[in-house]
Amino acid sequence: xxxxxxxxxxxxxxxxxxxxxxxxxxxxxxxxxxxxxxxxxxxxxxxxxxxxxxxxxxxxxxxxxxxxxxxxxxxxxxxxxxxxxxxxxxxxxxxxxxxxxxxxxxxxxxxx
Amino acid sequence: xxxxxxxxxxxxxxxxxxxxxxxxxxxxxxxxxxxxxxxxxxxxxxxxxxxxxxxxxxxxxxxxxxxxxxxxxxxxxxxxxxxxxxxxxxxxxxxxxxxxxxxxxxxxxxxxxxxxxxxxxxxxxxxxxxxxxxxxxxxxxxxxxxxxxxxxxxxxxxxxxxxxxxxxxxxxxxxxxxxxxxxxxxxxxxxxxxxxxxxxxxxxxxxxxxxxxxxxxxxxxxxxxxxxxxxxxxxxxxxxxxxxxxxxxxxxxxxxxxxxxxxxxxxxxxxxxxxxxxxxxxxxxxxxxxxxxxxxxxxxxxxxxxxxxxxxxxxxxxxxxxxxxxxxxxxxxxxxxxxxxxxxxxxxxxxxxxxxxxxxxxxxxxxxxxxxxxxxxxxxxxxxxxxxxxxxxxxxxxxxxxxxxxxxxxxxxxxxxxxxxxxxxxxxxxxxxxxxxxxxxxxxxxxxxxxxxxxxxxxxxxxxxx
Numbered sequence: 001x002x003x004x005x006x007x008x009x010x011x012x013x014x015x016x017x018x019x020x021x022x023x024x025x026x027x028x029x030x031x032x033x034x035x036x037x038x039x040x041x042x043x044x045x046x047x048x049x050x051x052x053x054x055x056x057x058x059x060x061x062x063x064x065x066x067x068x069x070x071x072x073x074x075x076x077x078x079x080x081x082x083x084x085x086x087x088x089x090x091x092x093x094x095x096x097x098x099x100x101x102x103x104x105x106x107x108x109x110x111x112x
Numbered sequence: 113x114x115x116x117x118x119x120x121x122x123x124x125x126x127x128x129x130x131x132x133x134x135x136x137x138x139x140x141x142x143x144x145x146x147x148x149x150x151x152x153x154x155x156x157x158x159x160x161x162x163x164x165x166x167x168x169x170x171x172x173x174x175x176x177x178x179x180x181x182x183x184x185x186x187x188x189x190x191x192x193x194x195x196x197x198x199x200x201x202x203x204x205x206x207x208x209x210x211x212x213x214x215x216x217x218x219x220x221x222x223x224x225x226x227x228x229x230x231x232x233x234x235x236x237x238x239x240x241x242x243x244x245x246x247x248x249x250x251x252x253x254x255x256x257x258x259x260x261x262x263x264x265x266x267x268x269x270x271x272x273x274x275x276x277x278x279x280x281x282x283x284x285x286x287x288x289x290x291x292x293x294x295x296x297x298x299x300x301x302x303x304x305x306x307x308x309x310x311x312x313x314x315x316x317x318x319x320x321x322x323x324x325x326x327x328x329x330x331x332x333x334x335x336x337x338x339x340x341x342x343x344x345x346x347x348x349x350x351x352x353x354x355x356x357x358x359x360x361x362x363x364x365x366x367x368x369x370x371x372x373x374x375x376x377x378x379x380x381x382x383x384x385x386x387x388x389x390x391x392x393x394x395x396x397x398x399x400x401x402x403x404x405x406x407x408x409x410x411x412x413x414x415x416x417x418x419x420x421x422x423x424x425x426x427x428x429x430x431x432x433x434x435x436x437x438x439x440x441x442x443x444x445x446x447x448x449x450x451x452x453x454x455x456x457x458x459x460x461x462x463x464x465x466x467x468x469x470x471x472x473x474x475x476x477x478x479x480x481x482x483x484x485x486x487x488x489x490x491x492x493x494x495x496x497x498x499x500x501x502x503x504x505x506x507x508x509x510x511x512x513x514x515x516x517x518x519x520x521x522x523x524x525x526x527x528x529x530x531x532x533x534x535x536x537x538x539x540x541x542x543x544x545x546x547x548x549x550x551x552x553x554x555x556x557x558x559x560x561x562x563x564x565x566x567x568x569x570x571x572x573x574x575x576x577x578x
Contacts, residue, residue: 044366046186046431047485048472051364 001096001109002070006061007035007089008081013059019080020063023072026112028063039087058089064096066109153248157265163395164270170386171277175284176203178383182376182438183288186431186484189368190567191292192577198287201296202303206280209307214279215272217312221255224324226313237268254321260514262321264393274390275315282311282339288484289347292357293558296572302551306346310543314338314536330532331505331519333402334391336446336498337536344491345537347482349544354557356481358564370431377434381410384441388448398509402448406441409448409460413440416464421472432468439467439489443497447504450519455504462500463493495533502529 008016013030020028034055041054065073074091082088101111180199184192206214213232220227231237240246250268253261264271283303290299317323318332325337332338357365367373388406392399417436422428443463444456451459471488475481482488502525511518519525551557558564563571570576 045425045427045429046366047435048425048476049365051366053364053366 001064001099001112002067003094003096004061004063004065004070004073004077004091005094006063006077006081006091007033007058008061008077009083009087009089010057010059012081012083013061015080016061016077019076020073023069023076025063025065025069025073028061031060031062033058033060037087037090056087064099064112066112153251154263154265156246156249156267157394160265160394160396161267161270163399164266164274164390164393167386167390168270168274168277170383171274171281171390172203172383174380174383174387175199175277175281178376178379179281179284180376181372182380182434183291183373183484185369185371185373185376186367187291188365188567189577190569192368192569193575194296194568194572195287195291197296197573198291198299199284201300202284202287203280205300205303206283206307207276209304210276210279214307214312215275217308218279218315219252219272219275219320221253221320221322222316224317224322224327226316227320227322234272237272240268252321256322256327259321259327266393271393274393278335278339278387279307279311279315282335282343283307283346285340285343285486285490286347286350288486288490289482290350290354291483292568293354293564294350295556295559296568297555298551298557301554302547305547305550306544309547310346310540311338311342314342314539317535318532325532325535328528328531329519329525330528331450331501331510331525332446332498332532333449333501334388334445336442336494336501337532340442340445340490340494341498341533341536342494342540344487344489344494345540346544347486348480348491349541349548351480351482351487353545353548353552356479357483358561360481367431374430374434377438381437381441384410384445388445392449398449401452401509405448405451405453405456406444408453409444409456409463410437410440412457412460413437413443413464413467416440416461417468418464420465420468424468424472435471435485435489436464436468439463439493442490442493443500446494446498447501450501450505450509450521452504452506452509455500455506459497459500459504463496466496467493495537498533499526499529502526 006016010032017028035058036054036056039056041052041056044051044053061077063073070093074093077091098108099111100107176199180196183199184195187195211234213229215234216229216231217227220230222228240248246267246269249266250264250271251261252264283306286306287299315338317325318330318338320326330337359365384406385403389399389403392402414433414437417439418428418433421432440460440463443459447456447459467489470492471485475485475488501521503521505519505521505525507518507520509518548557559568559571
């Protein structure tokens with residue numbers, strides 16, 4: 001099992017969700033996060049007071065999938081979240097040791 | 113095609129008849145009214161009284177929730193409740209101060225500089241009440257032989273309440289200058305003293321018939337000097353004496369929620385119709401003109417600030433548009449009731465562009481931290497409006513039987529306006545400085561540095577917005 005963690009632009013969330021459903025992804029977790037990469041930040045001006053805001057709002061998606069789905073899911077996310085402009089985000093993949101569905105007690109891939 | 117035309121013709125005829133009826137009645141009543149006026153104090157007019165009751169409610173709406181939201185939306189998240197609390201607490205404090213002595217000092221005969229103590233605790237305000245009604249309307253006596261009394265057509269309670277809402281908003285405006293850092297205890301003491309010793313006397317100078325500025329002919333319809341220059345200069349003094357916020361110039365002090373500020377500014381705009389049109393103390397043509405120029409100047413000022421910012425900074429900001437609107441409302445305040453729509457456009461545009469410069473550039477050039485631009489918007493906007501009132505004033509609007517020419521604009525009037533502005537700036541500035549020193553000696557003015565970093569909501573009030 002792999003944990004696929006993707007940081008994307010907020011307005012791309014629906015596209016990503018639609019791209020993942022046909023692959024058989026049964027659920028995912030979404031958080032509103034802030035951060036910066038090469039996009040750096042933005043400048044806000046309030047009555048002449050300028051503030052450089054280095055952390056921009058992003059969406060973090062976490063989804064755990066069986067090993068054989070990893071490549072397809074990565075590709076689907078990167079296609080759906082792509083704009084070609086700086087700040088599109090990143091995808092990370094981590095190993096997952098165990099999983100359990102609380103309601104039924106099913107474990108590992110059964111629980112996904 | 114024929115029927116609608118007939119219909120319109122008939123309704124026009126009916127409308128004209130309806131208009132003519134009261135006019136005919138007026139003709140018959142006019143000599144009678146003149147005779148009654150000569151015989152005794154003016155009668156209460158229920159239409160005027162209804163409008164003044166409504167105006168009073170509108171002006172209170174400007175402070176709570178209008179100003180509370182406007183200011184709270186511009187501070188940081190940790191100070192939102194404390195900022196709202198300032199407006200709310202000032203509303204309550206000044207209500208009692210005004211009841212105990214403020215009204216008496218401002219609006220009784222007294223001398224040129226302040227009223228007397230005949231209305232302490234509103235003593236005697238029920239003097240004319242019989243069978244649930246005031247038997248005569250309120251008259252502000254000049255107490256001076258050659259100076260005419262000022263008659264109204266409303267009960268004194270309504271006049272007192274209307275003026276109370278002005279006394280409430282003025283100190284509440286000052287809070288914008290010391291946002292994020294003043295002790296609540298210090299604010300309560302300072303505002304009590306300031307209301308009594310600064311607001312009430314200046315209101316007396318300008319609005320009581322015995323006041324020196326009023327006798328001299330300084331024009332201030334709804335409070336350019338009394339309210340806005342007064343609050344603006346007091347705010348500047350507070351900003352200078354308290355010093356900058358911790359982290360000013362380095363920390364991010366971006367507003368927590370500008371949508372609150374937009375709602376607040378919009379409520380201020382609506383409430384301002386009570387402020388300006390209500391200052392006619394009657395439901396008449398002058399009130400209508402005051403309302404008209406208020407709307408026009410506010411729109412012009414908002415656009416003035418917006419375009420100036422668009423050109424200078426590249427984007428027309430929402431904060432700029434609402435700040436410009438407030439600057440326009442401030443500037444038209446002394447002028448409403450004296451100027452016509454043409455003048456109001458110029459007053460609005462001037463206020464929008466000039467206040468954009470003072471709030472955006474001048475503040476940073478001089479380096480004082482007038483956090484929410486109390487001086488930059490209210491002080492400067494008030495001065496622009498007070499001076500331009502002397503330029504654009506249209507005589508017939510302020511004409512009376514005693515002064516058939518009214519107060520037309522011109523060089524002589526401009527000079528009077530400048531005297532009014534300078535006296536307010538000096539008195540408000542010096543007295544505010546003294547009262548700040550007194551307050552500092554009593555309880556200290558600022559919260560500690562750590563407390564300021566933590567935020568006033570939790571430190572002063574033990575609460576958070578969520």
